[in-house]
């Protein structure tokens with residue numbers, strides 16, 4: 001089935017930009033500097049040395065500073081079958097169940113079997129995970145996991161510790177050049193449609209300022225997710241879907257964009273709070289906290305065998321339903337019984353954050369509501385991070401490797417970035433393409449001014465958020481079209497690039513969500529409340545041709561459809 005998008009100008013082919021004012025070269029460009037980007041850069045550098053290319057150049061470009069992305073904010077941890085009695089098969093089963101029949105089983109198998117070694121390697125690199133007094137790695141549990149398998153650091157500061165260790169490793173590797181404050185705008189393609197480079201907008205000073213070009217032989221997108229599409233999100237301000245939009249414009253396939261995960265327990269700061277909101281990790285429920293409504297009823301009990309630790313789509317839906325039934329803007333998380341000492345040791349970051357917003361979780365309930373948390377879809381890749389564009393690879397949240405399906409299992413995201421960046425580094429050195437010249441391509445106007453961003457975010461939250469319907473999404477599609485028309489600008493600045501990228505991914509996400517007439521994982525349709533395997537077992541692939549978005553439904557392989565009954569022993 002192929003469905004054409006609604007508007008002939010729904011995806012600009014290339015963005016109108018000033019001619020590059022400077023040019024540089026690197027064999028491999030990595031876009032993004034979280035766990036996926038820095039792991040890719042470090043391992044590709046090592047791989048190229050081993051491949052007999054000691055004089056190669058690896059460049060990391062990042063839109064802000066190295067630690068401005070989502071990795072830094074990850075609280076809960078990184079999942080891997082490292083504990084006694086746990087196995088990759090059990091981790092695989094939990095991942096497939098959470099993914100609601102939309103995972104790629106081979107990708108999941110790679111994730112869970114290579115995960116333990118990848119985490120050990122992170123430890124060898126200098127990451128300080130939390131340990132028990134007897135020296136054993138401390139492992140906790142989160143929603144959807146049947147075993148304690150989440151390694152954490154600094155209690156609830158896992159991402160920050162991993163980011164610190166990776167930045168230190170990059171700083172020990174002077175061969176890796178870092179360009180901060182650089183947005184990758186568009187791919188430069190050669191005559192065969194393969195990667196020849198990218199245009200960058202560097203918000204710096206000196207030689208590399210403004211729009212320039214980097215010529216390269218391979219480009220790895222590790223630019224993170226699209227959380228800023230929605231007005232409340234746990235994601236930092238930089239997550240504007242830039243890598244996904246660039247890939248779509250450059251000819252790559254975006255897959256599963258309709259599967260956006262809403263985290264159930266995000267601290268509710270009031271009706272006017274916008275942008276990044278404080279996450280209250282699922283690990284708090286893993287340690288015994290539970291949800292209650294305004295009457296004090298534990299409404300997760302009886303909804304799922306894992307109750308408060310059900311997969312997060314189940315919990316997010318239960319909270320949303322209860323909010324609707326009771327007319328309240330949030331529910332409550334009760335973690336008072338954990339006690340001050342435990343809170344201070346295990347969740348120091350969350351404790352400080354909630355207190356800074358006037359709630360002491362040691363003595364008070366925390367107001368929580370779902371907010372956008374993670375894009376399970378992204379740039380479609382094979383098992384080795386290759387996209388459909390020669391020389392273009394994708395990893396981490398920017399990618400859709402197939403491991404998350406319709407709903408990512410908690411703490412599988414850091415692991416995905418780690419494992420699939422290692423996989424890219426395993427193949428890229430031996431398949432590095434020769435240098436090629438970019439062909440001049442027509443650039444068409446398509447920029448949308450930054451002042452349209454809030455309207456876009458509010459539309460997407462209201463109509464394409466936790467709960468979706470045909471009427472609401474039709475309204476969203478119309479509003480997105482009018483945002484493009486009303487916001488057209490030729491003023492080239494970061495706000496406009498980002499807003500254009502947000503609009504591009506919003507159009508693709510909305511169209512896929514409109515087409516998928518069922519409820520599956522994090523995609524919740526009030527007009528189609530059941531999962532419909534007969535019609536919708538498969539994936540929506542979005543591509544752009546002649547500025548037109550096209551969606552193709554690709555049926556799932558039979559082996560991907562459902563895990564076998566029963567948890568493996």
Ligand code: SIN
Pocket residue numbers: 074075076077280281282283373374409410411412413
């Ligand atoms: C959390 O700590 O609840 C978030 C972890 C994740 O998103 O994997």
